[in-house]
Amino acid sequence: MRDWLRSILLPAEGTSYAGSVDSLFFFLFYMGVFFFLLIAGLLTYFLIRYRRRGPDDRTPYIVKNHKLEVVWTLIPLSLVIFIFFWGFHTYMDAAVSPGDAMEIRVTARKWVWEFEYPNGIRSLNELHVPLNKPVKLLMTSEDVIHSFYVPTFRIKQDVLPNTYTQLWFTAKEPGMHRLFCAEYCGTSHSDMLGRIFVDDEKTYNEWLETGGDEGKDMPLAEFGAMLFKSRGCNTCHTIDGTRGEGPSFRGVFGSQVKLQDGSTVLADENYIRESILRPQAKIVAGYQPIMPTFEGMLREREINALVEFIKAQR
Amino acid sequence: MADVMALKPGVGGQAAPNYLTASRGLKSWLFTLDHKRIGVMYLASVLAAFLIGGVFAMLIRMELLTPGPTLMSAEAYNKAFTLHGVVMIFLFIIPSIPAALGNFALPLMLGAKDVAFPRLNLASYWLYLAGALMGVVAMVSGGIDTGWTFYTPYSSSTGGAVSLMTLAAFVLGFSSIFTGINFIATIHKLRAPGMTWFRMPLFAWSMYATAIIQILATPVIGITLLLLVMERVFNVGIFDPKLGGDPVLFQHFFWFYSHPAVYIMILPGMAVISEVIPCFSKKPIFGYKAVAYSSVAIALVSFLVWGHHMYVSGQTPVASAIFSFLTFLVAIPSAVKVFNWLATMYRGSISFQAPMLYAIAFLLLFAIGGLTGIVLGTLSVDVHLHDTYFVVAHFHYVMMGGTVIAFLAGLHYWWPKMFGRMYSEKWARISAALVFVGFNLTFFAQFLVGSRGMPRRYYNYLEEFQPLHIVSTVGSWVLAAGFFLMAGYLYASLRKPIDAPANPWGATGLEWQTSSPPSVHNFDHVPVVTTEAYAYATETEETTVGAR
Ligand SMILES: [Cu+2]
Ligand SMILES: [Cu+2]
Numbered sequence: 001m002r003d004w005l006r007s008i009l010l011p012a013e014g015t016s017y018a019g020s021v022d023s024l025f026f027f028l029f030y031m032g033v034f035f036f037l038l039i040a041g042l043l044t045y046f047l048i049r050y051r052r053r054g055p056d057d058r059t060p061y062i063v064k065n066h067k068l069e070v071v072w073t074l075i076p077l078s079l080v081i082f083i084f085f086w087g088f089h090t091y092m093d094a095a096v097s098p099g100d101a102m103e104i105r106v107t108a109r110k111w112v113w114e115f116e117y118p119n120g121i122r123s124l125n126e127l128h129v130p131l132n133k134p135v136k137l138l139m140t141s142e143d144v145i146h147s148f149y150v151p152t153f154r155i156k157q158d159v160l161p162n163t164y165t166q167l168w169f170t171a172k173e174p175g176m177h178r179l180f181c182a183e184y185c186g187t188s189h190s191d192m193l194g195r196i197f198v199d200d201e202k203t204y205n206e207w208l209e210t211g212g213d214e215g216k217d218m219p220l221a222e223f224g225a226m227l228f229k230s231r232g233c234n235t236c237h238t239i240d241g242t243r244g245e246g247p248s249f250r251g252v253f254g255s256q257v258k259l260q261d262g263s264t265v266l267a268d269e270n271y272i273r274e275s276i277l278r279p280q281a282k283i284v285a286g287y288q289p290i291m292p293t294f295e296g297m298l299r300e301r302e303i304n305a306l307v308e309f310i311k312a313q314r
Numbered sequence: 315m316a317d318v319m320a321l322k323p324g325v326g327g328q329a330a331p332n333y334l335t336a337s338r339g340l341k342s343w344l345f346t347l348d349h350k351r352i353g354v355m356y357l358a359s360v361l362a363a364f365l366i367g368g369v370f371a372m373l374i375r376m377e378l379l380t381p382g383p384t385l386m387s388a389e390a391y392n393k394a395f396t397l398h399g400v401v402m403i404f405l406f407i408i409p410s411i412p413a414a415l416g417n418f419a420l421p422l423m424l425g426a427k428d429v430a431f432p433r434l435n436l437a438s439y440w441l442y443l444a445g446a447l448m449g450v451v452a453m454v455s456g457g458i459d460t461g462w463t464f465y466t467p468y469s470s471s472t473g474g475a476v477s478l479m480t481l482a483a484f485v486l487g488f489s490s491i492f493t494g495i496n497f498i499a500t501i502h503k504l505r506a507p508g509m510t511w512f513r514m515p516l517f518a519w520s521m522y523a524t525a526i527i528q529i530l531a532t533p534v535i536g537i538t539l540l541l542l543v544m545e546r547v548f549n550v551g552i553f554d555p556k557l558g559g560d561p562v563l564f565q566h567f568f569w570f571y572s573h574p575a576v577y578i579m580i581l582p583g584m585a586v587i588s589e590v591i592p593c594f595s596k597k598p599i600f601g602y603k604a605v606a607y608s609s610v611a612i613a614l615v616s617f618l619v620w621g622h623h624m625y626v627s628g629q630t631p632v633a634s635a636i637f638s639f640l641t642f643l644v645a646i647p648s649a650v651k652v653f654n655w656l657a658t659m660y661r662g663s664i665s666f667q668a669p670m671l672y673a674i675a676f677l678l679l680f681a682i683g684g685l686t687g688i689v690l691g692t693l694s695v696d697v698h699l700h701d702t703y704f705v706v707a708h709f710h711y712v713m714m715g716g717t718v719i720a721f722l723a724g725l726h727y728w729w730p731k732m733f734g735r736m737y738s739e740k741w742a743r744i745s746a747a748l749v750f751v752g753f754n755l756t757f758f759a760q761f762l763v764g765s766r767g768m769p770r771r772y773y774n775y776l777e778e779f780q781p782l783h784i785v786s787t788v789g790s791w792v793l794a795a796g797f798f799l800m801a802g803y804l805y806a807s808l809r810k811p812i813d814a815p816a817n818p819w820g821a822t823g824l825e826w827q828t829s830s831p832p833s834v835h836n837f838d839h840v841p842v843v844t845t846e847a848y849a850y851a852t853e854t855e856e857t858t859v860g861a862r
Binding site: 154 | 389459461471602627660700850
């Protein structure tokens with residue numbers, strides 16, 4: 001019954017913390033259903049039983065009943081106090097991280113998530129974490145407020161531009177979990193999505209070494225198309241010719257690009273590469289210099305794949 | 315408006331002039347000091363605002379019919395939900411019951427000739443117009459995309475007419491403060507002889523509580539929005555970290571007003587329900603004092619719960635805990651009211667005219683809104699649900715299922731008094747049913763979207779959420795159909811000659827002792843109050859329902 005209800009009401013449980021939040025959620029759910037049925041039931045009964053029969057109806061003078069009033073004040077009061085303590089208890093579980101948690105830095109900016117691991121490796125929009133190991137995220141934003149939200153873990157924390165905020169979890173479900181930005185942050189707020197990969201120790205360490213073998217068997221352009229989305233290029237660029245925060249990739253390659261300083265430059269492979277790694281070096285005329293640098297965040301093959309992908313957008 | 319109002323006089327054209335026909339022309343309206351006319355002007359204005367806000371709502375729902383682009387760009391969508399929120403909250407809900415219905419009914423219910431400060435009342439309406447005008451200019455000159463919450467530093471850095479829109483909200487705030495001042499003074503000073511505090515209709519108690527919040531909380535949002543404008547225009551660093559400010563400070567300021575503002579919106583709804591249920595059950599309200607005091611309790615405690623909007627904002631866990639605890643406390647008086655209303659119906663003689671249908675809908679929807687509020691007040695559960703569609707659904711159940719439905723109850727209740735005309739009961743029932751069904755389709759689906767993890771303010775969404783979004787969008791069409799129908803029969807009623815009796819519902823309030831529509835001075839003789847409010851049955855004498 002609970003599993004069935006959960007599949008309707010809630011996402012899967014990716015941490016044991018999620019399980020404890022859900023227990024409380026279901027308590028609240030059943031309590032809510034009970035009180036709603038009580039109110040709706042009484043209401044329906046009264047509406048039928050005491051409907052007007054005619055102008056000769058007489059109604060009694062009933063304006064107080066202290067016992068009843070005390071009861072219907074105290075019962076909800078004790079219930080909510082109980083709920084408060086339960087909710088506080090689970091909340092504190094999430095607030096205090098264990099001392100041995102592995103620390104990962106999170107930087108949010110319009111509209112990408114960047115992760116930096118203890119060994120200096122960085123990744124974009126993809127967080128890899130080991131199974132059953134506590135992980136602590138130390139988060140900050142480079143622009144406006146974002147919010148780090150993983151529904152399957154039942155955790156959420158705003159990411160602020162002037163302070164570090166933190167979050168921790170111990171993932172117990174291997175596989176992919178979704179990450180959303182939950183605080184409205186502008187045009188591509190709803191595309192500021194990420195994925196969290198929970199792997200066993202061995203796969204995780206391998207990934208840290210090699211950066212994983214994602215896209216290994218894919219042709220470059222196809223791999224590039226995937227990165228275009230997973231690395232968040234699509235939050236600013238389109239491939240159908242419409243203008244976003246940045247220029248569309250359609251027809252860029254091989255064209256003469258007008259720059260802000262009035263000069264023009266031929267969009268060849270090197271220009272594209274430079275635009276990705278050092279976007280501030282040459283600013284396209286008519287756009288703000290808001291593109292983040294991807295230097296150190298993309299592997300060589302990923303850069304090649306993106307260049308190939310942009311080349312293919314004629 | 316003047317045309318519709320310059321109505322045919324009563325039967326045979328002989329009747330003494332009422333407040334609608336006493337003078338003519340646009341000027342006689344715009345410069346009137348009559349609380350009834352100001353109420354009617356407010357009513358026309360808030361209904362226009364409701365239409366605009368509603369159009370934005372329909373556009374939002376249309377866009378969300380499919381994931382990805384459906385109808386508009388992401389930028390346009392962000393503006394649409396911002397304007398929907400700003401218009402509905404500042405131009406519609408906040409003034410809806412107090413300034414439109416309350417302005418009209420409150421002095422009548424107290425047996426007064428007018429509000430205490432008629433000029434201030436007119437000033438309030440003019441400020442409302444000015445604020446609305448500024449809002450419209452902001453809308454067409456670039457719009458804004460900050461969300462109605464104006465969170466910094468997004469709002470201090472984004473483009474568009476943010477400064478103008480915040481100034482509009484600032485001006486509207488004063489219009490709301492003026493109404494509040496007027497109501498407090500009116501309730502203190504202008505009650506009819508014999509109307510002690512505990513003989514006042516509960517409507518007045520709730521309006522009093524609302525006015526307290528309007529006066530004490532609104533200045534805070536005014537100052538906050540001014541600070542935001544200063545930051546945008548003069549680069550004074552207050553909220554934007556780039557200038558040395560603190561963005562979370564804005565949230566504290568904002569919710570210090572906006573949580574109490576939720577009660578500025580819902581208390582008047584409760585006020586209407588406390589009138590309608592006794593009248594259509596033909597029984598005195600159960601637990602008069604409990605209902606009256608609970609309004610005041612809500613008003614006071616509501617100032618201390620703002621941090622429940624900020625459990626994940628980085629505020630300390632201790633602060634979150636305190637706010638959560640107080641939030642639960644403020645839930646109790648609301649629950650008590652619901653039980654009191656139910657008990658009022660017990661052994662009543664219940665009839666089902668339109669106002670009562672809306673009151674019944676209110677009880678059901680407000681119960682859902684309140685119970686899901688408990689869910690959201692709970693710390694760890696809110697962490698999951700915060701900023702998801704669950705919150706969107708919750709506040710629509712409270713604000714629309716609660717306040718707007720209560721507003722409709724009040725509108726149908728006092729309509730015959732305001733305009734002297736009965737609307738078609740049959741169409742009113744059909745429309746109420748459409749609104750009820752449409753509302754639940756639209757917003758119930760959103761609880762599920764939210765608890766399954768879809769954040770709010772999303773232009774794009776995962777495909778797995780689409781079926782529920784389709785239900786919600788179709789629901790919005792049903793809802794819209796209900797409202798168009800309502801506009802139709804209400805308009806049609808205005809085109810008939812005056813046909814409403816002074817007291818069509820057999821109600822006890824003083825407003826029903828004068829003609830429909832009332833004369834300019836409300837009462838021919840100062841009414842004298844000798845009984846409690848809601849004397850539908852008394853301890854001593856037995857009256858039949860038909861005798862009222
Ligand atoms: Cu965001
Ligand atoms: Cu609140």
